[in-house]
Amino acid sequence: MKVTTMLSSYSFLLFILLISANPYARALQEGGNGIEEELEDVKRSDFPTGFLFGVATSSYQIEGAILEDGKSLSNWDVFVHKNGNVNNGDTGDIATDHYHRYLEDIETIHSLGVDAYRFSISWSRILPNGKLGGVNAAGIMFYNSIIDNLLLRGIQPFVTIHHWDIPQVLSDEYGGWLNPLIQDDFVHFAETCFKNFGDRVRYWVTINEPNSVADLAYERGKHPPGHCSPPFGNCSAGNSDTEPLIAMHNMLLAHAKASKLYREQFQPKQGGVIGIVVQAIMYEPFADDEHDKEAVKRALANNVAWAFDPLVFGDYPPEMCRYHRNELPKFTPEERLLIRDSIDFLGLNHYATLYAKDCIHSSCARSDSACAPGGDRAIGGFVCTTAERGGVLIGEPTGLPTFSVVPRGMEEIVDSVKNRYHNKPMFITENGYSSPPQQEQVDDFQLDVKRIAFHKAYLAFLARAMRNGADVRGYFVWTLMDNFEWSLGYDVKLGLYSVDRATLNRIPRSSAKWYRNFLGNISSNSMQPRTAVAFWSKVGRAEE
Numbered sequence: 001m002k003v004t005t006m007l008s009s010y011s012f013l014l015f016i017l018l019i020s021a022n023p024y025a026r027a028l029q030e031g032g033n034g035i036e037e038e039l040e041d042v043k044r045s046d047f048p049t050g051f052l053f054g055v056a057t058s059s060y061q062i063e064g065a066i067l068e069d070g071k072s073l074s075n076w077d078v079f080v081h082k083n084g085n086v087n088n089g090d091t092g093d094i095a096t097d098h099y100h101r102y103l104e105d106i107e108t109i110h111s112l113g114v115d116a117y118r119f120s121i122s123w124s125r126i127l128p129n130g131k132l133g134g135v136n137a138a139g140i141m142f143y144n145s146i147i148d149n150l151l152l153r154g155i156q157p158f159v160t161i162h163h164w165d166i167p168q169v170l171s172d173e174y175g176g177w178l179n180p181l182i183q184d185d186f187v188h189f190a191e192t193c194f195k196n197f198g199d200r201v202r203y204w205v206t207i208n209e210p211n212s213v214a215d216l217a218y219e220r221g222k223h224p225p226g227h228c229s230p231p232f233g234n235c236s237a238g239n240s241d242t243e244p245l246i247a248m249h250n251m252l253l254a255h256a257k258a259s260k261l262y263r264e265q266f267q268p269k270q271g272g273v274i275g276i277v278v279q280a281i282m283y284e285p286f287a288d289d290e291h292d293k294e295a296v297k298r299a300l301a302n303n304v305a306w307a308f309d310p311l312v313f314g315d316y317p318p319e320m321c322r323y324h325r326n327e328l329p330k331f332t333p334e335e336r337l338l339i340r341d342s343i344d345f346l347g348l349n350h351y352a353t354l355y356a357k358d359c360i361h362s363s364c365a366r367s368d369s370a371c372a373p374g375g376d377r378a379i380g381g382f383v384c385t386t387a388e389r390g391g392v393l394i395g396e397p398t399g400l401p402t403f404s405v406v407p408r409g410m411e412e413i414v415d416s417v418k419n420r421y422h423n424k425p426m427f428i429t430e431n432g433y434s435s436p437p438q439q440e441q442v443d444d445f446q447l448d449v450k451r452i453a454f455h456k457a458y459l460a461f462l463a464r465a466m467r468n469g470a471d472v473r474g475y476f477v478w479t480l481m482d483n484f485e486w487s488l489g490y491d492v493k494l495g496l497y498s499v500d501r502a503t504l505n506r507i508p509r510s511s512a513k514w515y516r517n518f519l520g521n522i523s524s525n526s527m528q529p530r531t532a533v534a535f536w537s538k539v540g541r542a543e544e
């Protein structure tokens with residue numbers, strides 16, 4: 001046997017050994033009921049036919065080409081160039097240079113064997129003035145080429161219209177999401193997308209994680225426009241108690257208007273579906289008592305239901321209405337009709353599970369450093385959220401602060417959303433593992449055993465939720481390749497592919513090989529009856 005062959009068989013054996021190790025055994029045992037075996041076994045065929053497996057990215061995090069071919073500056077382009085806003089002064093000016101390498105990237109995506117690719121459109125690339133008029137033909141061509149090249153390879157484009165990068169001009173002119181004027185500008189942006197791309201796009205997400213935008217941009221000041229007030233931080237402008245609520249209100253109305261337009265003018269001919277994506281954190285009671293169980297409900301209302309309740313039921317969650325006073329904006333009766341039932345599916349980005357501790361009946365002193373700041377206020381739902389209890393983390397830490405590995409959280413969040421929204425179709429639009437920085441420097445950088453174990457474990461719990469009836473239609477790995485992780489810059493890595501920052505070459509990690517192998521198992525003997533149900537029948541839209 002040649003040495004090279006011996007070596008490659010050896011590394012293959014090592015790879016197999018490593019990926020069958022289970023670093024999350026404890027977390028899984030806590031999940032109970034034989035899940036340990038399922039973990040080792042989770043297969044594509046455990047998911048129904050038509051279930052979309054994919055990878056996800058977003059424009060600012062990968063494209064680069066900051067001012068090329070007519071693109072104008074976005075809020076992120078400007079924010080990252082201000083001192084101290086991003087780790088190491090990193091920027092997305094070049095990012096992963098996807099703008100120039102997208103064909104190579106599409107080949108890579110294709111090589112994984114995915115069904116779908118979730119990406120977002122840079123608003124300032126197709127509408128440099130942010131509003132009416134001035135469509136940038138080069139920007140349209142770029143996304144048309146992405147869509148066509150995906151479809152040529154049998155990959156469904158799953159398009160997020162807005163993933164956090166708004167044209168800076170809209171921020172300068174009227175304060176971005178704080179001003180209701182942005183609603184109509186967003187609708188125009190969405191309409192431009194429906195008109196130019198909708199003949200080929202079946203899956204639309206209006207806005208990525210409006211709850212994170214409210215939290216990170218207007219409560220904690222970590223994202224543009226960097227607004228906050230104490231105790232959340234010391235920003236030069238902002239009001240953390242009110243601005244997140246106003247920004248969310250405008251995002252929800254912007255979504256609802258765009259969705260109405262899509263449903264009236266595009267959906268009948270184009271036959272796609274439209275939804276929104278939220279950051280879906282799961283919560284567990286800090287102590288096993290009634291107060292902390294109530295705190296879990298408030299935390300969920302303050303996170304997931306803040307966006308989903310209005311879009312499904314027509315108003316903010318009753319839990320929020322109970323503890324907010326006049327600062328919670330009100331929907332007019334006409335607006336309630338507009339927002340109610342304005343989504344075909346619920347998109348969940350699930351990364352984390354936290355403990356929730358009641359701050360109504362017990363004091364959540366600000367000095368308790370384990371609690372996120374502001375838990376003792378209405379904007380925090382009078383809940384202290386923390387990853388730590390008695391000095392012990394809820395799960396193994398990751399590279400994202402407070403995000404620990406808690407695979408059972410996937411089943412819990414899916415069940416909770418299933419129950420609250422009468423099992424409306426869901427997608428897991430993001431789920432991914434960020435290795436802690438120090439670990440990246442050692443052997444887990446390319447041979448990312450923990451990332452593989454993470455996905456296997458989360459998928460096993462997802463499969464179980466689905467076996468128990470949850471109507472989940474797809475799962476997207478965040479993310480295709482290491483990219484600009486917002487205020488954390490390039491230090492935090494979540495890619496199936498690493499990106500050499502000097503050459504920008506993409507290098508497959510073991511997790512990319514694992515995903516390819518997992519997706520290759522398409523033959524099945526365990527299909528379930530519900531697999532016959534076409535996606536569209538439940539949402540009542542055109543048949544595929």
Ligand code: FCB
Nearest residue numbers: 058208209279349478485
């Ligand atoms: C999500 C964002 C995504 C990425 C992951 C790690 O909240 O939607 O852009 O940053 O977190």
